[in-house]
Amino acid sequence: MNLTPEDVDHVATLARLGITAEDRSRFAEQLSDVLEHFRALHALDTTGISPTAQVFNIHSVMRDDVARPSLPREQVLANAPRQEDGFFRVQAVLET
Amino acid sequence: MTGTHHAGTSPATDYEVVIGLEVHAQVVTESKMFCGCSSRYSGAPPNTLVCPVCLGMPGSLPVMNRTAVEATIITALALNCEIPEFSKFDRKNYNYPDLMKGYQISQFDLPFSQAGWLEFDDPANPGQMRRAGITRVHLEEDTATLKHVRDSSGETYSLMDVNRAGVPLMEIVGDPDLRTADEAGSYLRAVRQILRYLGVSTANMDEGAFRCDANVSLRPWGQAEYGAKVEVKNMNSFRSVVRAIEFEMVRQRDILDAGGRIVQETRGWVDDRAITVTQRSKEAAHDYRYFPEPDLPPIITPAAEVERLRSLLPELPDAKRHRFANAYGMTSDVADTLTQTRALAEYFEQTVNLSDNARAAANWITRDVLRILGTTGAEIDQILLTPAHLADLIKLLDTGTISVRTAPEVLEEAVNTGSMPREIVQQRGLGQVSDTDALTTAVADAIASNPKAVADYRAGKATAMGFLVGAVMKATRGKGNPGLVNELLKQQLDG
Numbered sequence: 001m002n003l004t005p006e007d008v009d010h011v012a013t014l015a016r017l018g019i020t021a022e023d024r025s026r027f028a029e030q031l032s033d034v035l036e037h038f039r040a041l042h043a044l045d046t047t048g049i050s051p052t053a054q055v056f057n058i059h060s061v062m063r064d065d066v067a068r069p070s071l072p073r074e075q076v077l078a079n080a081p082r083q084e085d086g087f088f089r090v091q092a093v094l095e096t
Numbered sequence: 097m098t099g100t101h102h103a104g105t106s107p108a109t110d111y112e113v114v115i116g117l118e119v120h121a122q123v124v125t126e127s128k129m130f131c132g133c134s135s136r137y138s139g140a141p142p143n144t145l146v147c148p149v150c151l152g153m154p155g156s157l158p159v160m161n162r163t164a165v166e167a168t169i170i171t172a173l174a175l176n177c178e179i180p181e182f183s184k185f186d187r188k189n190y191n192y193p194d195l196m197k198g199y200q201i202s203q204f205d206l207p208f209s210q211a212g213w214l215e216f217d218d219p220a221n222p223g224q225m226r227r228a229g230i231t232r233v234h235l236e237e238d239t240a241t242l243k244h245v246r247d248s249s250g251e252t253y254s255l256m257d258v259n260r261a262g263v264p265l266m267e268i269v270g271d272p273d274l275r276t277a278d279e280a281g282s283y284l285r286a287v288r289q290i291l292r293y294l295g296v297s298t299a300n301m302d303e304g305a306f307r308c309d310a311n312v313s314l315r316p317w318g319q320a321e322y323g324a325k326v327e328v329k330n331m332n333s334f335r336s337v338v339r340a341i342e343f344e345m346v347r348q349r350d351i352l353d354a355g356g357r358i359v360q361e362t363r364g365w366v367d368d369r370a371i372t373v374t375q376r377s378k379e380a381a382h383d384y385r386y387f388p389e390p391d392l393p394p395i396i397t398p399a400a401e402v403e404r405l406r407s408l409l410p411e412l413p414d415a416k417r418h419r420f421a422n423a424y425g426m427t428s429d430v431a432d433t434l435t436q437t438r439a440l441a442e443y444f445e446q447t448v449n450l451s452d453n454a455r456a457a458a459n460w461i462t463r464d465v466l467r468i469l470g471t472t473g474a475e476i477d478q479i480l481l482t483p484a485h486l487a488d489l490i491k492l493l494d495t496g497t498i499s500v501r502t503a504p505e506v507l508e509e510a511v512n513t514g515s516m517p518r519e520i521v522q523q524r525g526l527g528q529v530s531d532t533d534a535l536t537t538a539v540a541d542a543i544a545s546n547p548k549a550v551a552d553y554r555a556g557k558a559t560a561m562g563f564l565v566g567a568v569m570k571a572t573r574g575k576g577n578p579g580l581v582n583e584l585l586k587q588q589l590d591g
Contacts, residue, residue, distance in 0.1 A: 076144075
């Protein structure tokens, strides 16, 4: 499976990563290798095994609808690079 | 043919308009979808209903809120959906500051429900119903709220409040079965009414508890394939949904007529300018990279559980409306009015049970009770006039204890004080006077002081009798039994 430099650009954009032209071809190669590695799984015979997204044999784990106290706001905002009036202050991101 | 050529005509004369709506409704719960923070965020100071799960902290794990899951399945059942036995949550990945985790937990390919339908009033044919398919009803989490601000130096930034993030949010996806903007409005009203009947959502659009996006496309009549679809967002009222669709129909028609091509894109409704503007074209469309949520096990809903939830469904608006029309012999308009809300319908039926007079109950409620609600802005369960009060008033009338003229006064007093009509009538001496002796004096007085009317009556003027009855009623402050007054007047005049 070979990723093109355009694939890398697309993934980088989705991940909000700025990459150089040099990174681009190097990552294309490395990511292709990673995918190639996982191709090994295709060799397994999965006849009769239904697909699953979970490895644990549990389902429908739910909680009762009961509210409990939240964190103190100082803790909520403790890691915020910027805050204002109890809000997180973030760069304006307006969809255009 | 130019676009202006069409001014004033409907785009629907040249093209078939295809509309599908996506409704998001917040589910009424105590706690959030995946953690125990309170979901009652309205009015809470910013970032005070937040925990490590809301913040997407490493190591925090979501756990599903059973009430929200059940509310979603109940809604899906009310919308005639199939409930698959196996369901799961997925991650919808995108970068925007309203998401703390960089993804929203939603449902992608295996939602809680699919393939349902909804009937709504056909705006083109009053009294008739139209049916639209429901693609699916699924569950997801609401996002944080952002306030866009500009400081004194002109720098723009956003202030984020995470309180709303994680509130359970139901998405009702409709099939592209709607053909006019009015149908879209009618469909939305039907959805909102069902959500409120079920009590699963307040469905208040102005509070953001009910939101609607519209997919609009045009195609030449008879063409099987859909045209390129435009998704319209940012409508904040039912009226703006209808207006946005109407605008979009004309915009697309004009482009097609000019030989242009419709670009598949997302457009935003700008209410004060009454137009839609490009938000995002397909080229820049999101690539959500959905994948199964590894932190949540799948959900299995056995058939028995589906039946248990189905048994919790209340009588729905449509069924109630038909039953009212049939059981109480009322017009469909009156049945419609009385079933607007479940609470009003219950108020009516309680009044009927207590008074045994459905016709009077319907009249009093559609006329007076709704007027009171309108002027006070109160909900039906907040007013002092309960079904017991109204039934009491109806009985006083039915037994002839009070006259129709006194009833409004008694009603107003009951509404204002919460006193029982029976007590009000006693305390204020409003009982109808059916006592012949008492009325005979009043009748004699009326005859003595209105010689002209008496002369007119004797000259054969029919209106003169009405005038004399009025005089007696005035003298008895409306309490005279009208039948008896008439009889006594005739006796004294003719005798």
